[in-house]
Amino acid sequence: xxxxxxxxxxxxxxxxxxxxxxxxxxxxxxxxxxxxxxxxxxxxxxxxxxxxxxxxxxxxxxxxxxxxxxxxxxxxxxxxxxxxxxxxxxxxxxxxxxxxxxxxxxxxxxxxxxxxxxxxxxxxxxxxxxxxxxxxxxxxxxxxxxxxxxxxxxxxxxxxxxxxxxxxxxxxxxxxxxxxxxxxxxxxxxxxxxxxxxxxxxxxxxxxxxxxxxxxxxxxxxxxxxxxxxxxxxxxxxxxxxxxxxxxxxxxxxxxxxxxxxxxxxxxxxxxxxxxxxxxxxxxxxxxxxxxxxxxxxxxxxxxxxxxxxxxxxxxxxxxxxxxxxxxxxxxxxxxxxxxxxxxxxxxxxxxxxxxxxxxxxxxxxxxxxxxxxxxxxxxxxx
Amino acid sequence: xxxxxxxxxxxxxxxxxxxxxxxxxxxxxxxxxxxxxxxxxxxxxxxxxxxxxxxxxxxxxxxxxxxxxxxxxxxxxxxxxxxxxxxxxxxxxxxxxxxxxxxxxxxxxxxxxxxxxxxxxxxxxxxxxxxxxxxxxxxxxxxxxxxxxxxxxxxxxxxxxxxxxxxxxxxxxxxxxxxxxxxxxxxxxxxxxxxxxxxxxxxxxxxxxxxxxxxxxxxxxxxxxxxxxxxxxxxxxxxxxxxxxxxxxxxxxxxxxxxxxxxxxxxxxxxxxxxxxxxxxxxxxxxxxxxxxxxxxxxxxxxxxxxxxxxxxxxxxxxxxxxxxxxxxxxxxxxxxxxxxxxxxxxxxxxxxxxxxxxxxxxxxxxxxxxxxxxxxxxxxxxxxxxxxxxxxxxxxxxxxxxxxxxxxxxxxxxxxxxxxxxx
Numbered sequence: 001x002x003x004x005x006x007x008x009x010x011x012x013x014x015x016x017x018x019x020x021x022x023x024x025x026x027x028x029x030x031x032x033x034x035x036x037x038x039x040x041x042x043x044x045x046x047x048x049x050x051x052x053x054x055x056x057x058x059x060x061x062x063x064x065x066x067x068x069x070x071x072x073x074x075x076x077x078x079x080x081x082x083x084x085x086x087x088x089x090x091x092x093x094x095x096x097x098x099x100x101x102x103x104x105x106x107x108x109x110x111x112x113x114x115x116x117x118x119x120x121x122x123x124x125x126x127x128x129x130x131x132x133x134x135x136x137x138x139x140x141x142x143x144x145x146x147x148x149x150x151x152x153x154x155x156x157x158x159x160x161x162x163x164x165x166x167x168x169x170x171x172x173x174x175x176x177x178x179x180x181x182x183x184x185x186x187x188x189x190x191x192x193x194x195x196x197x198x199x200x201x202x203x204x205x206x207x208x209x210x211x212x213x214x215x216x217x218x219x220x221x222x223x224x225x226x227x228x229x230x231x232x233x234x235x236x237x238x239x240x241x242x243x244x245x246x247x248x249x250x251x252x253x254x255x256x257x258x259x260x261x262x263x264x265x266x267x268x269x270x271x272x273x274x275x276x277x278x279x280x281x282x283x284x285x286x287x288x289x290x291x292x293x294x295x296x297x298x299x300x301x302x303x304x305x306x307x308x309x310x311x312x313x314x315x316x317x318x319x320x321x322x323x324x325x326x327x328x329x330x331x332x333x334x335x336x337x338x339x340x341x342x343x344x345x346x347x348x349x350x351x352x353x354x355x356x357x358x359x360x361x362x363x364x365x366x367x368x369x370x371x372x373x374x375x376x377x378x379x380x381x382x383x
Numbered sequence: 384x385x386x387x388x389x390x391x392x393x394x395x396x397x398x399x400x401x402x403x404x405x406x407x408x409x410x411x412x413x414x415x416x417x418x419x420x421x422x423x424x425x426x427x428x429x430x431x432x433x434x435x436x437x438x439x440x441x442x443x444x445x446x447x448x449x450x451x452x453x454x455x456x457x458x459x460x461x462x463x464x465x466x467x468x469x470x471x472x473x474x475x476x477x478x479x480x481x482x483x484x485x486x487x488x489x490x491x492x493x494x495x496x497x498x499x500x501x502x503x504x505x506x507x508x509x510x511x512x513x514x515x516x517x518x519x520x521x522x523x524x525x526x527x528x529x530x531x532x533x534x535x536x537x538x539x540x541x542x543x544x545x546x547x548x549x550x551x552x553x554x555x556x557x558x559x560x561x562x563x564x565x566x567x568x569x570x571x572x573x574x575x576x577x578x579x580x581x582x583x584x585x586x587x588x589x590x591x592x593x594x595x596x597x598x599x600x601x602x603x604x605x606x607x608x609x610x611x612x613x614x615x616x617x618x619x620x621x622x623x624x625x626x627x628x629x630x631x632x633x634x635x636x637x638x639x640x641x642x643x644x645x646x647x648x649x650x651x652x653x654x655x656x657x658x659x660x661x662x663x664x665x666x667x668x669x670x671x672x673x674x675x676x677x678x679x680x681x682x683x684x685x686x687x688x689x690x691x692x693x694x695x696x697x698x699x700x701x702x703x704x705x706x707x708x709x710x711x712x713x714x715x716x717x718x719x720x721x722x723x724x725x726x727x728x729x730x731x732x733x734x735x736x737x738x739x740x741x742x743x744x745x746x747x748x749x750x751x752x753x754x755x756x757x758x759x760x761x762x763x764x765x766x767x768x769x770x771x772x773x774x775x776x777x778x779x780x781x782x783x784x785x786x787x788x789x790x791x792x793x794x795x796x797x798x799x800x801x802x803x804x805x806x807x
Binding site: 125 | 476637646652655656660665746761778789
């Protein structure tokens with residue numbers, strides 16, 4: 001009896017405290033809103049937004065609803081995050097491996113990169129790229145082409161645009177290729193387990209993934225045109241490149257800063273992972289006659305990935321959350337479009353901030369759940 | 384495959400190979416050096432791409448010629464082991480040396496040799512191509528103290544010196560006083576700090592003029608925000624970590640909900656909330672200063688991260704520690720305070736340090752609510768019509784400043800980790 005009281009009393013007190021705090025806030029919010037004559041509700045989402053967004057992946061202008069503006073912001077956030085994740089992984093893996101290099105110069109260069117970029121605030125780095133580095137680029141009319149067909153100018157990065165015809169058929173062909181590769185892999189594994197024969201799986205896979213889409217091109221089902229950027233005069237002194245695709249400088253600065261900053265953390269995860277595989281494992285693998293390539297593929301990587309992936313996903317999550325700093329350089333992401341402009345116009349603080357936070361929360365929780373599931377799946381089964 | 388055995392030294396003819404090889408390496412480095420420092424290029428007669436890669440090719444041949452497993456010469460062996468163990472590594476070595484040679488002269492020129500620091504106006508910088516450190520010199524006080532009135536800067540300085548002084552009091556607590564050291568740092572010190580900052584920096588009494596928080600700024604604001612963030616988010620995080628490991632379901636689920644919520648949202652939206660949403664949640668006549676709201680938001684936010692780090696330490700402790708403490712008849716709090724937490728906290732020093740570093744690096748985000756610390760002041764100075772066009776100098780200055788603070792903090796945490804490492 002005594003024990004039960006001892007466990008119930010603190011719980012009750014905590015619950016009471018939490019309820020009291022939430023209650024206090026709700027009552028005040030109610031009173032405040034009554035006073036200002038606002039009513040709580042999400043009806044405003046279907047109203048006309050009447051503001052424009054500079055950069056949008058979907059068709060949008062002021063005549064669309066606030067809900068659409070929210071979608072524009074969300075898509076822009078996702079775009080930055082995906083680009084950032086791709087680049088930070090590439091840089092991070094290279095730097096992480098470079099930190100383990102036997103070469104003294106490479107090892108230390110990588111170490112200096114990590115030490116410097118992760119000790120400078122991300123916001124400062126974003127400002128640096130946007131206001132200092134990218135502003136030093138030439139005007140469109142004086143720009144020399146980069147890689148022949150792209151133009152890196154102060155007004156943004158102009159790249160060729162692909163104009164596809166029947167793009168969906170290409171997607172289907174790639175899907176078909178992937179499915180057949182999965183079948184062939186399974187067949188090869190079975191063959192090896194039953195008869196000990198090995199198929200050149202990698203060669204076949206590469207062949208299939210090249211041949212299937214190639215067929216659609218050769219038969220003329222899918223056509224591709226490339227629109228190169230062309231210099232165009234807007235007024236006497238103002239030039240841009242038309243026709244091609246233009247990447248705004250805000251997006252460039254943001255992706256650069258986010259990927260260079262997060263790459264330092266990814267690099268540390270990669271380094272820890274590779275170092276975490278014990279030397280005995282490699283020696284044991286070598287002593288049963290595996291080749292160095294097989295050791296890397298079958299022994300080291302599976303174990304290293306188990307250490308690398310969970311913290312790296314955490315870094316990806318951080319990158320996604322950090323992409324909200326876009327608001328500081330006016331890249332129209334979720335925070336700027338929705339929690340900035342839309343909030344200013346409607347004045348609905350509680351609704352809009354709660355939607356914004358819930359969006360990020362959903363993204364994070366979804367990724368963490370996925371992670372936990374993955375972690376459980378790959379965990380070493382021990383007694 | 385081209386047979387390059389001719390380039391492979393043997394121990395018999397190594398002397399000759401060594402002379403020729405190192406000669407070639409030196410020539411390649413010297414070539415890049417001339418190109419970079421004096422803009423001289425001797426191989427312009429060659430076709431463009433060959434001209435461009437010539438130093439690399441010569442250097443690679445040179446490295447190839449001195450690569451021998453055991454040469455007897457200690458320096459050569461060292462070079463072979465560390466930077467020249469295969470062709471790929473030798474190539475990377477050369478690329479890094481060349482890049483350094485190509486980048487350093489313009490950077491040094493810009494930063495030091497052609498830079499200006501004299502004068503008090505923009506005109507002093509008009510004549511040179513280099514950096515304009517005059518800009519930093521003129522704005523230095525603003526970067527340090529924000530818009531705080533110039534005459535009162537001594538108040539900020541005194542407050543910080545006093546805070547550091549009180550932080551060192553713990554070192555002099557000997558004998559009986561030593562039992563109260565935790566109490567001092569956990570409860571007494573935050574109160575003293577608040578009083579000092581409230582009366583000295585904010586002012587309004589004792590004949591000191593009141594300075595509103597809008598005028599605070601610069602590096603001193605960074606310190607104030609991170610200081611209060613650090614001392615309050617730690618105890619809160621500790622309680623949350625214990626809550627998450629508690630056996631009482633209500634407490635556990637509330638802690639989990641709290642931690643997962645704050646970890647799932649970006650700090651910028653939390654600051655937005657503190658500035659636009661939070662006033663709605665208070666009685667209409669209540670007023671909480673912007674700075675306090677921001678600091679509170681940062682504390683609530685970072686506490687969730689601290690909690691997760693400490694939980695890692697708690698989980699890493701073997702069960703035996705809990706069992707042993709319980710079998711001695713310790714109560715829950717006695718067990719946590721005297722047995723579990725001291726060991727767990729020791730384990731998570733690196734993690735805690737990383738969280739604190741993140742906190743310091745996050746302080747620039749308070750620009751969202753209109754407070755400007757160093758980075759905010761930079762943005763303000765950059766748009767000042769008298770000083771347009773010196774953004775780069777400002778960012779470099781601030782990067783070095785933050786880098787130094789964060790680097791010192793991480794080194795200090797490594798020192799602490801070693802100091803408290805008790806096991807073997």
